Amino acid sequence: MTQNQDPIIDSDGSVLLTFPKGLLGFPELRGFRLLEPHDGYPLKFLQSVERDEVSFICIDPASVKPDYSVPLGEEESEALHLESPDEALVLTLVVIPDDAKSMTTNLAGPLVINVRSKIGFQIVLSAEKYPLRFPIIPQD
């Protein structure tokens, strides 16, 4: 039996995150559980606490685009209270269209989470520099 050292990891293995501004288009959704089902690698799952029917599949963008990094402005870093870059977890939401092989992730709207405080924000980057729909399945 493992000792659960982190008080915000619940018995189902999920981490409770708070997004003070919600997500763009979902400003009222502040609480999300982050789950990492072991047979779900490399994907993670965000489940809204306030609305059962709202959930997102997400991914560590570096696993599909190794050179991806999120430039954080001074105000964003302050809002996140990051004491070091190691405290930042970056996730991007995955869109699965009807043709699932064309699935994409939104690199222009990453979620940046402070793993220590469990607070996160969706950051808006320039859609000219960062793809809104980055294909994650290598196309032949």
Next chain:
Amino acid sequence: MLVITRKPEQSIIIGGEVEVIVLGITKDGVRLGIKAPRSVQVHRREVFEAIAAENRAAAEAKLPLQSVAAMLRAAQAKKQDDR
């Protein structure tokens, strides 16, 4: 909708905390300055709409995470094999 006409250098205050200043008017458009508390996010509308639309599309995913993950791992493994 409240409609207000401002000349350059004039501003409006929203909610007692957000100030929008007309900095100038050029052939490329109106240059606006926005002073807002850190807690208020300010975005160009089309950028906001694009991200919000992608968020909504992401919330529509109908396949279970495990099958999507299996597809992704299979494609990544194939790519490795092809090298």
